[in-house]
Amino acid sequence: MKTSPADLVLTPTGLRAGERRLPCTIGRGGLRDASTKREGDGATPRGVHRIVGMLYRSDRIPRPAPWAVPIGPADLWSDDVADPDYNHRVRAPHPFSHERLRRADPMYDLVLVTDWNWPEAVAGKGSAIFVHQWRRPGWPTAGCVALSRPDLQWLAARIRPGARLIVR
Incomplete structure (x- = not known):
């Protein structure tokens, strides 16, 4: 597969972004x-995933890019296979299982959203493959790619919507 300088390529030594190699962690699976x-x-899916959104905590960091969208107190991400809005951003109150996007820790202060199993989500194929902040170096994620x-x-200051995250 031919790659472009705009691609993010997961390698054994980190996430390649242009000429830089960024240390990262992947899913525990x-x-x-x-x-x-x-x-x-807990696995990070192989494939080519497009960056389709950028979310950020406006109460913690300045807008990282013009196309970034603030995370509000009621913002959630559905991870319930029975939910008609499975693998989509939803708002509280929400009657199905979900993950809070506005977390007490800084892990989701800045999030790049991929198109993994989105927008036409297949129930059970996995939800919320993001690029976000790691807990600490070497600490695995629930399936996302995490950076310092x-x-x-x-990365957020340079990436554009539609950029590819390539996981081989």
Whole structure:
């Protein structure tokens, strides 16, 4: 597959962004083929995923890019396979299982949203594959790709909607 300088490419030594290599972590379940990815497996799906959104905590950081959207107190992400809005941003109160986007910790202060299993979500194929801040170096995610805060902010200032996250 041919890549472009705008692509983010997951490599064994980090996330390649242009000429930079950014240390990162992936899901606790390792890498998984898209055909076997399941909700809750903790795996980062292989494939080409487009960046379709950027969310940020406006009470904690300045807008990282003109197209970034603030995360409000009622913003959630549905992870319930029975929810008609599965793998979509929803608002509280929400009767189905979900993840809060406005967290007490800084992990979701800045989030790049991918098109994994979106917008036409298949129930059970996995939700919310984001690029976000890591808890600490080497600490795995629930399936997302995570970076240090400075690297994530550097990336957010340069990335454009539609950029590709390539996970081989």
